[in-house]
Amino acid sequence: MEYSEHNRGAKLLTVVDLFAGCGGLSLGLEQAGFETVFVNELHPDAMKTFVMNRPNSPIQNTKYQVLDILKLTRKKADLTSLAAHLNKQYKGIDLVVGGPPCQGFSGIGHRRTFEVTKEDIPTNYLYREMAKVVAEIAPKAFVFENVRGLLTSRWTPEGEKGEIWKDVLKTFSRITVKVNGKTLSYQIGYELVYAKDYGVPQNRPRIVMIGIREDIPVATSSKLVGNGLLPQPTGGAPDPYDLLSDLVDPKWVPGGSTLIYPKEARSAFQKLLRDDPITGKILAKGSPISDHVYSNHSELVMKKFQYMIEHDGNIAASMKTKKFAQRLLPEKWGPGGPNITATSLPDDYVHFSQPRVLTVREWARLQTFPDWYQFNGKRTTGGRRRAGDLEVGDWTRDLPKYTQIGNAVPVLLGEAIGNHLKKILGVK
Template sequence: MATINFYLDKTDKKGFAPIHLRINCNSEQVKLSTGEKIKPKDFDIDTHLVKENAERVTEINHYLGYLKDRADELLNNSYKKSYTNKEIKLKLKDFVKAYKEGHKVNIVREQVSLYGKPFTFVDLFAGAGGFSEGFIQAEHNNKFFDFLVANDINENSELTHVVRYNHQLGLDADFLCQDITEPDFLDNLLSKTKDKKVDVVCGGPPCQSFSLAGKRKKFDKKDDLFSHYLEVIKVLQPKYFIMENVKGILTKEKGKIKELILKEINSIVDIKEIPRLTTFIKSLKKSNVENEFLLNCLVKRVEIEQYTDLKAEEFKEAYIKAIDSKFRKLTPNIADYKTSKTDERISTIRHGFNLLVRNKEWEKLKRDIIREKDFCNIDNDYFVDSFTQFLTDIDSNEIINKIEEAFSRLNVAKDFEKSCYDIIQALKIYVLNIDDCLTLIRDNCNTKQSKELDTIINDIRLYRIEAPFVANSSNYGVPQNRERVLFIGCRKDQKFISEIPATVTEEEKVTVFEALHDLDFIGNNEEAHNYQLVNISKQFNGTAKKMRSLLKTRSIEGKPIKTKGKTFAEWSKKGRLNGRFTKAKKPFYVKSTEALINNLRVHDILHNHKTSNQGENVIKRLDIILKEGDYKKAQTKLDECGLSSNKRNYNVLKPDNQSPTIMTIPDDYIHYNSPRALTVREMARLQSFDDSFVFQGKRSTGGNNRKTELPQYTLVGNAVPPLMARAIATEILKNIK
């Protein structure tokens, strides 16, 4: 066994002594400079560590412990049983070099036009940063993207972002760790952009709970985040925006959700064109005298779109108060004095107006209740229905429904039925999007007026979008069949983009083996901190030739090329960042924000490559499934061996094909060559993240912690594949003005 410790060398002129690492093994000795210096009085010769009261004690001792662990792993726990002194020094010097480079002073630079033309982007619901990574990789004709701000609600997303983009790449991109539904979110986002115009917004708001207006909802924290995403678009008015979502959004509620999303996008208006539309609506009153009140309501509803925040709330309040005033004048005609003061129906209408006027306060209350409900895990229990009912009842649509019901139960004389009808319709106009308002306006047009309205609609819609489309990440050089829906909004002054062209053909797609073969040197419950040579001939014996034939030299985007190309694995090691990042620092890992503040960094050569500690029975189960090639086919044999599982599915990776969609739980996948789950790094490779992109914080978590924590596996599984994001960003750069 080797012994590993530290000692001090001779002091320099300033009285500082270099700290050296010393290894003794079989009468041989290896010495290596750590690159750190301290005063001899601060070194404890018994513990071989820095004394507690010394400057930078926590940071230096963390580094010395890290180096000792790597040396111990190399000498006492390595697959290789013999090393020369030179080999040991070279391997340990790699770790020392990474540490030194990582601790150089890093001056954050603004992303000025180092070459070419920069366009700005903001990444919402950023997670690990798959969109961000693809956008900063992209360039076309000397055009590239300047990263302004990313946003997510999770601290580990922020930590991963800060380490990658601020510390490692030296960018001044900011991070807003805040819920998009909070009232001051937009103000905070605008302050982070530092008054810079935003050209592109990207992000994938979760739409799992998104439902049609008036329907009962699940009411969780993911409710209607899409509408808040569009509120950001309305304010920033970028040249393009990309909204990514799961494929199921297209068929949810028989396609009605997709249509509603398109309606909401079409309802984002060019506010400069609003006076033109309102003038047109007013002109309709001449030929629609009986609908004058409703046309006036449509004018007021459209005018609200000119404003945001407090100003919009003022106009909304004025809108409801105007309808309330009409009802007050109507009341003596439909009910006597006593009835008007005591009748439940009249009270429902009056109090309904009060509730609508206070809509902003009710929305805040709804958000707080949903947050507390989520925190207390209220779901699938006796409490959930009462919570759901209350949250449904305070929704504006439901309030209007109750007002309409109250009107229907009043015995109104025929002479006043139209006035009651107008009040109800005016309230419905209040909650309509602009696209549906335009439909109502058309109902009041003749043929000639309809043609004029068509011209106005074409001009007033700020974004053009025909339909969402399904993009498969494997079409963009990603070794994974991950289908996602993309909504791409193109501002009316920009070139229209309807799809993202594939960068590889079906025959050229990257395989799982291409992505993972060079990482296949790790066993159960092991962690690797450096790359090791993989002998394909030894691993695959009779099929080695076939496996090697899967390896292709490619361009960065995945296109097979014969000259100046690299394999997918080589690109992953080298990195796919463009020429602006030649001064990028070595990657590092920290376990928390506190560790980053205290400089407790881990500078390995290879990060996030650790396997789970799986029990003997689990390994046997995975081995049977792997040999059978399919979980269902393996069921009989698993039953015979007493190894059956309640787990719904295992995905056996096929080396000569693409992986299925990578999710957040590693145990769902079985490595193509070993009975084990995947490491974070292997899942990141299947997502097309560079190896230099380090996922920070906890590796995994479970149970209720999944509500508040976002461990490495979840960061990877939820991400947009960077190569697909790169293809999207490149297509935008080709078209953006």
């Protein structure tokens, strides 16, 4: 489509979030000064999480929400109509972001029990739908993010290593848009980034591609991250103790929950996550806290976890099982900083001081979600239900709270990207 831009005056930058999940990327961008004006997310629980945390957002109006992106892109007239409406309403959209489902590219998500090639998984082609949306809306910039495995994935076992990424890159590189009568393409840069380099307390590698419309001047350099289109690392990832120690409740019991903060915030990071956006104050000891619910571990499991705590994460031979793969979350990171990646599995890590796995609230902190952020849906579910059953063509799946959080873009990484894009787009 073609549209004409006008001076918008002082207002928030606008973002359209596709495949938004529970909203980690959007929240980071919002903290940097963007406003989400349209959201797409297939799973109802994740969509509800996204919407309920934004009570004053335009997306409270259901016309600015869509579950299945194919319902938006299948008919070009529908997409053209939406793009025209958004561009008229906001006098041009600044940013379109998206992280199409990655279960076919992730070594974790594409489970070994599924004998299905990547070219047979419909969700593996949704990057093309994102490209269609970018081409119609013609934003000043777009952000595509996904798992590291996308860089080396093949469509079939006999295919060429990295062929899927080549297709993704080609698809976005070919986008052209019309603005003020001119046909424009996008300057593109990409990089494999590590969340720990942007203050996030986990490693979490992600491939991030950024496109800047060619009428936006950018000083790029191959020596910079993503050719200058991605932010330089900031560091500052907190140790687990500085992240979680204020949530340690000495009265916890398996299967129980902690309903109020058991301690005052001590570290700067704890204060950051306990900042109340309504009052602007740090939530004090005794204030309500949500999603701090404990798994109902058996005595045998707790004994195993306690042994790990007392023996630097090691496990006695008599306690080992074939499926045992849990690691002890340390109080302090070793050399090199965070060396973990929070995924969708709540029992991946054992707490550094209590014989239990992390709660949803603690899991959310690993992704730098603030404590006021709420999550909708089941707490957890069976492993196979988290990915559907690809062998029989069942693409539906549960998306419990742990999985929503594990799938999210870390909030602080999103904020770093947002602050960098503001500079590129000429906003102070």
